[in-house]
């Protein structure tokens with residue numbers, strides 16, 4: 153009769169916590185997100201009920217209300233329910249809404265933090281999101297906030313000088329770069345994109361803010377904007393000089 157909200161980390165099974173692995177092996181039911189890797193799913197007890205509630209961008213999936221109802225129903229019926237979420241359950245994971253739904257139904261909740269992609273992704277590219285004498289802090293923001301409740305003050309973010317880490321920004325990289333430059337961040341600000349961090353197919357793009365997103369950004373990706381991103385080690389054959397003039401044309405076509 154406990155629902156465990158468990159962070160699965162960014163993808164690499166070795167970045168899972170010991171507690172998460174123990175709970176997966178003991179679970180009566182596991183409710184799984186899209187960004188959880190196959191090696192982690194292999195740790196689930198063979199006898200456990202398994203529910204895939206992954207939301208794929210642009211495709212219909214279960215609503216958050218339906219996911220909440222499922223978790224509550226499982227929590228009322230079974231002893232050990234694991235709600236397994238990518239990264240950390242409380243970083244853009246809607247974990248708090250699921251915890252609220254369980255508590256409202258008098259079901260015990262335990263939160264098991266995971267390593268968030270917002271920190272592990274940059275680290276995989278050689279970036280420390282805070283760095284003494286370079287950046288005294290970082291802001292983790294979503295590019296996918298409901299426009300009706302968007303609380304992000306991009307001007308304040310640009311003025312702060314802090315490292316900006318953007319999740320769910322693959323399709324909005326160009327407009328985020330434009331917004332930050334309009335707010336005063338220099339066009340030459342070091343920037344990086346880490347795609348599939350700590351999982352198969354990991355790639356790193358490194359360049360300037362005015363080049364960010366000109367090459368299509370695949371999902372899932374993390375955008376890092378700020379001087380700390382100068383340490384990013386790009387992978388692949390990217391040649392920034394091919395972008396001369398492309399960005400303006402790309403923006404004009406939007």
Ligand SMILES: C[S@@+](CC[C@H](N)C(=O)[O-])C[C@H]1O[C@@H](n2cnc3c(N)ncnc32)[C@H](O)[C@@H]1O
Nearest residue numbers: 162239240243245268269319320348349372373
């Ligand atoms: C709904 S948010 C969930 C974030 C998650 N709770 C965390 O702490 O990492 C999903 C977004 O996280 C980022 N993300 C998660 N895992 C990632 C990975 N392995 N590589 C790159 N980006 C990732 C992407 O920006 C993706 O669109």
